Amino acid sequence: MKKLTTEEERQEILRQYRHLIDVWTTRKETKDLWDVRKAFRMAAEAHKDMRRKSGEPYIMHPIAVATIVAGEMGLGRTSIISALLHDTVEDTDITLEDVEKMFGQKVSRIIDGLTKIDEISDNNSTAQSATLKKIILTLSDDVRVILVKLADRLHNLRTLDVMPRNKQLRIASETLYIYAPLAYRLGFFAVKSELEELSFRYSQPELYEEIKKEIDAARSERYRYLNDFMVPIRKALNEKGLKFELLINEKTTYSVWKKMRRLELPFEQIYNTFSLDIIVDVESEDESLECWAVYSELAKIYKPNNKRLRDWMSTPKANGYEAIHTTVMGPQGQWVAVHIRSRRMQEIAQKGYAAYLKYKKQESSPGSLELWLKKTRELLNENDQNDESISFIDDFKQDLFSDEIYVFTPKGDMVSLPKGATVLDFAYAIHSDLGNRAIGANVNRQVKTIDSKLRSGDQVEIITSQIAEPQEEWYKNVVTARAKTKIKAALKNKRKxxxxxxxxxxxxxxxxxxxxxxxxxxxxxxxxxxxxxxxxxxxxxxxxxxxxxxxxxxxxxxxxxxxxxxxLRIPFINRSSKSSASDESPVTQKTGKVQEPGKEYLVSSCCHPVPGDNVIALELPSGRTEVHRTDCEKAIQLMSVYGRNILKSEWKPQEGKTYLALLHITAKDRPGLLNTITEIISMKYQLDMNAINMYSHEGLVFIDIKIFVPDLLTLKKLISSLSKVSQVIKVVRTF
Structure with missing residues (x-):
């Protein structure tokens, strides 16, 4: 990259500032413009002698963050000024008093919140639970702190290539674990998608490039298909006199990878890497009827899959998102995902919280996003303020960031719960005494146990007993932070x-x-x-x-x-530092430790890495160093908490060691199949097998095999050989 002269840098800074003003779409009165200009000059002067890792003037970063805040998030004057000044109090001689004197208390409070989050994040390796707590507190105070922080994180990811590998992994894992779910919950889908995409790119570069290449290769063909698919839809909607827009929506590399992994399918079998958005221009009072009218016309043309119909208009998501989602059978037997939204719904889907508030002013009752923000305050007040454990983060993520289900009380009141919630979660959501006395429930007039999982639409009546009291086993039967906190409190009182x-x-x-x-x-x-x-x-x-x-x-x-x-196994003990070792099977303990001069690496049993995998080595507070695959959920969790402990040195396994790998084989049930498979493993590749589990169903056989392999290359060759067996349908490496 060409090095710019001082004058060229000055001109580029001014050009970027003018671009910021151009993308700012909210109120821009003379005083607003003047205040933003003052903030820009103040930031430029404060950062004048500072440079980023890339070598560019530091002021380019706050301008870029402010541009994201204004253009991609649709926020206004206060947020833009806060973005321009977000690093000044922490990194320069400017004080909060200076900021408040010049721009007022709101801007000062936002910058104070951002500074405190950064101070916690830059502290010791156990800081992430404290960071999340601060974020949640800020959400209930002024949500703009988090919006600026999301913009800051997004720009840092966009320029992450200049950072060393261990810092890339830490920032990427923290983003996937906390910031991307937060962006989604606040309705910034585009920001959330880019945060995930960039995190995936830096945490798993080879896999990212491989899937991206597949998407790029399939793009022209899939665009042709969707253009043909849209022809009869466009004709039908025009005949109905509707004003609309058809948009082709391309899935991100990260979302395609998640679907490939969840369904255990190769790229070519993932049908909806592209989807169609139908945006209807209509007045808000008629939008529900018009959107369903579009669905009706669509269903006349293409057969819908009723199991895939989702009505997010009647019951919007907690982030305010509204739409009709459906999947229809298109020409040539291909399923196509279609999303139907009004123009208002589209703006909320794109601009999230800012657009939500814009339209919320027209309504009097609290919306789904306000109810969610209220829930964050309640959860934080109920939780142990001194709890700094990983479980704290997990509990809050489950409650605040997971998909929701909607269930009903006997009187018809609706209760929102995270997906996977049980009867006992519902009881504690109503009242702690109801949870403490619960012994079962009538779910849709059928008696269910307290550990029964609920589904959207269930009507639940809790059955209680005066002699019932919380048991240690109950902790395994709930997923919500509220229920876990109440059970812990009840057990604690009993134990006293x-x-x-x-x-x-x-x-x-x-x-x-x-x-x-x-x-x-x-x-x-x-x-x-x-x-x-x-x-x-x-x-x-x-x-x-x-x-x-x-x-x-x-x-x-x-x-x-x-x-x-x-x-020793005792409930509610914090085992974050030793659980991985204690949970290992004797087999993995046998081969899982690798000695190097001055360092012992423990090969994790959660993802079973082998030499050649994309891995990280992470030193935990106990002094033990664990090796994980970078796509391992446990690794992402650990890196988000102990990310500063990622070791720069590469994991170098000892020669002659073998490592456990798990394969899942789907095949046609034919005589001699198992003999053929074991012969390939033991004779052709001379590999040892640890265990085989096999079961059949309706002509198919499913085989799980644990094998010891020396490296990834050998494992890939083995998978290729097994896939060529005539009866074998699919071979997948599992965790």
Missing amino acids: TYREAGEKKLQEYFSQLKIEMGNQPVQTLMKELEITSPIDFYYYLAMGEIGKEDIRRILLPEEDKSRWFSS
């Missing part, structure tokens, strides 16, 4: 009553073992057992789950050096 009995037992054990009673040995026991709460510690003592021999082995290791505690 056992403290005296637990202390008495501990004194007895210490006396018998001739250990002096004191705070230090108690802390040592709790640390080794990974128990963070004294309430839990004394409860387990009282219940006999911690005994004298356990104490002997920890506090008197010279008498017994066995690592007894790795097999």
Whole structure:
């Protein structure tokens, strides 16, 4: 890239600033323009001696963030000024008082929120739960803090190529784990899609390029198909006198990859990598009728798949999104996804929260997005404010970012729950006492257990008992943060009553073992057992789950050096640092540790990486270093929390080691099939098999095989050979 002179840089900065003003579409009165100009000059002066990693003047970054805020998010003066100044308080001599004096309290509060999020994010490796908490608090205060932060993250991803690999992985995983779901929840679908796409590109570059090449190769043919597909639709809608627009929508590489992985299908069998949007120009009071009229005309032309019909108009998504989604059978036996929206719905789909608020002013009742923001406040107030664990993030992500189902009370009131919610989740959503006393439910007038999963449209009446009380097993039967928090609180209150009995037992054990009673040995026991709460510690003592021999082995290791505690299983203990090792099967433990000078790598059992995979090595607070595939969900979670611990050095497995791989084979059920498959594995490739599981159904046979392989190349050759067996339909590597 050509190095610019000082004057050329100045001209480019002014050009980018003028572009910002051009894409700003909300109110632009003289005072608004003057305030934005003041903010630009203030930021330019503050950052004048600073440069980005790419070498360009730092001021280009806040201008780019402000341009995203104005042009792609549709926000106005306050957000644009905040974007221009978002790094000044943290990185320059400008103070919040300076900002408030010049631009007012709203801008100052937004920049203060952004600065605090950045301060938390740049802190230690356990900061991500604190970051998410701050984000949620900010959502309930001024959502514009998060909108500017999303724009900041998007521009950082667009320029991520100048960063080292370990930082690319950290930023990409954090984005996939927190920021992309947040953008989706706030209705910024285009921002969410680009955040995912760029994160995928940097976390798995080879896979990204491979799928992108497939999409590019298929584009011209699929466009031709959709253009032909649209001809009768356009004719029918014109005859009805409707004003409309037809748009071809191309799926992102990331969304195609997710579908390929979920369905275990190759690219050529993913039918809806392109979809059709039908946008109807109509007054808002008539839009529902007109959209259904379009659906009716579409159904006359192409046969719809009723199982794929989704009515997001009657029940909008929590981010305000409204549409009719359907899938129809087009010419040549190809399914085509079609989305029908009004112009208002289209603007909300594109500009998210900003467009939602624009149209929300016309209504009096709270919309779905306001209800969701209210829910975030309730969840945060109910959760343990000191909980810094990964489970905190997971619980909130489940509640706030997952797809929803809608169920009804006996009186017909609608309750929104995350997908996968159970009867017990519903009970706690109504009231904590109802949850604590629940023993079952009448779901659509049929008796169901408390662990039964609910579906949209279910009507639920909880059955209670006065003698029922929360049990430890209940924790496995719920997915919502509210239910988990209430169950934990109930169990905690119950366990408090056992403290005296637990202390008495501990004194007895210490006396018998001739250990002096004191705070230090108690802390040592709790640390080794990974128990963070004294309430839990004394409860387990009282219940006999911690005994004298356990104490002997920890506090008197010279008498017994066995690592007894790795097999202990106690609910609600934070095992984030040791769970991966303890959950490994004996087989993976046998081959999973790789020694290097000064470092021991533990090959994870969640994704079973083999040499040649795209992997990361991550050092955890325990000191153990885990190797994961970069597309592993657990790896994305861990990187988002401990991303600064990603090691720069590559994982170099020892020569002669083999690694566990799992294959799932779908084939026609014919005699001799299993013999053919095992012969290829053991004779042709001379690989050891660890386990085979096989079952058949209606002429098909499904085989799961665990195999030890030396590297990815050997595994790929094996998959290719197995795929060529005449009876075999599909061979997929699974986690």
